[in-house]
Amino acid sequence: MAMKMESDLNRFRKIVRGKIKKELRRFISSGDLVGRQGNKRITIPLPRIDIPHFSFGNREKGGVGQGDGEVGDTVGQGQPQPGQGQAGEGEGQHSLEVDVTLEELAQILGEELALPNIQSKGKENIxxxxxxxxxxxxxxxxxxxxxxxxxxxxxxxxxxxxxxxxxxxxxxxxxxxxxxxxxxxxxEKVANAVIIYMMDVSGSMGDEQKEIVRLTAFWLDTWLSTQYNGLERRYIIHDATAREVDSDTFYKTKESGGTLISSAYKLALKLIEDGFNPMEWNIYLFHFSDGDNWSGNDTADCMKILETSLLPISNMFCYGQVESRYGSGQFLRDLHKHFGETNEGITTCQIKDRDAIMDALKIFLGKGR
Known part of the structure; x- marks a missing residue:
């Protein structure tokens, strides 16, 4: 009996895993899933899973379930009772909530996107x-x-x-x-990593753009957490100036000023110099913006900081351009013009909407760095 139950449980887990894979793109683009996050676990609602249930036979006999009867009478189905209301047109939907660990969710993400394991640095130093x-x-x-x-x-x-x-x-x-x-x-040799998130919070970045950044960052965290024993996170927001904030402030702040992207890159470099020795830490830089920058001179400063300071010391620099009706999208073109579209140290992606988040994850994490 125990072996049978274990076999049934494993079969059920495979069914759940298959459902999650099938619905993965929807989960990735939905903010509801992030809101269900608990202590290293996530509650996922899975529709259209048939739950095992008892089914009675077709023979219609009298019985003692309801109404009159005598001791020893066979128990059978009662007489049909008229229902109320009209019949529906579609079949019923079975919905089930299952708990999945973040580690298992990351494995599913890695399998579905064919993500390579990261070749980290720093194991010989820590x-x-x-x-x-x-x-x-x-x-x-x-x-x-x-x-x-x-x-x-x-x-x-x-x-x-x-x-x-x-x-x-x-x-x-x-x-x-x-x-x-x-x-x-x-x-034991270990490898630590730090993710430095940078985001433009000027007036052209609306609530929907920030939600896309929040969802993208959640899945980036989910994957990278399985690759490193220690994962630190730092958050930088910028308009014309940059400052370090906590995660809650990072996703909710909105400013109305202009944009100087170099301010964020300079602050990221200072955070690394103060607390994350590149010889010991795996450094990931993710910058999200709608592509506006205040001046061409500042864009030139950004390219210089990236080329001479940030790219040589980081595992990767990723730029995600979130499409906005108010953003020009120029910064992505400037990056491509300066570094080319196939530079090993820099990864860029245009995230048009929530449906594009899954593709962005594949681009950002697909190099295995």
Whole structure:
């Protein structure tokens, strides 16, 4: 029975996984899924999954389910009762909510988009201590005292010495009874990563554009979190000036001023220099804008900062241009003109609407860097 239940559970998981894959593009473009995020888990509503149920036979016999009956009468279907209202035209929809871990969701994303595992840097420079309990010792700190083994030693001593009284089973351990956990330390090479998100919050970036950025960032986080043991996030907003903010402010702030993109790049460089040694950290830079910049001189400054400072120290620089009715889209053209469209260090993508987010993820993460 247990093996049968396990087989059924695995089959159900495969069905759920297949449904998620089938609906993945819709999930990616929907903000509802992000709102269902819990502690490393997400609740996903999956329509059109038939839930197993009991089905009764067709024989119509009298019974004792309702109405009169005698002891020993066979239980069968009752007489049909008239319903109320009119019949619908379509078949009923079964909806089921399932919990999926972020790690499993990332695996599904990776499989569907054929994403390569990231070849990270920094593993030779950072070591993490791992403590593994490996045995029992007679000496050690009280914080590692093994209660069960200590009690067994005290009980054994009490019985062998004749002090044990079954009617008054009081066991008091002495110093020689105490047993302690032993452990060994291993050093594991680890790789850490930081994502620095930058976004234009000038007047031309509306609520829908910011929602697209929020959804894109969620899926970027979901994938990159499975590739690194430690993942830090930093958020920079900019119009004519740039400042570091928390994630909530990042997605809700709206300004009305002009745009100087170089201010964000300069602040990102300062954050890296102050806290993220490029020899030890995998650095990911994601900039989202509608393509407007205040002047050609500032655009030239952006290209210089990227070429001489940011690109050499980062795993990748990704620019996502979110289409806006007020944005010119010029900055994307300027990047292509300066770096070309196939530069290894820089990845660009035009995100026209929510349906384009899945394609943007494939472009951003498809290089495996």
């Amino acid at each position: 070591e993490d201590k791992k403590y593994k309990y490996s045995g029992i010792l007679k000496k050690g700190p009280e914080s590692l005292r093994h209660f069960k083994r200590t009690f067994k030693e005290a009980l054994r001593r009490s019985i062998s010495s004749g002090d044990y009284d079954p009617d008054n089973p009081v066991i008091i351990p002495v110093k020689d009874d105490k047993r302690f956990r032993s452990y060994r330390i291993t050093h």
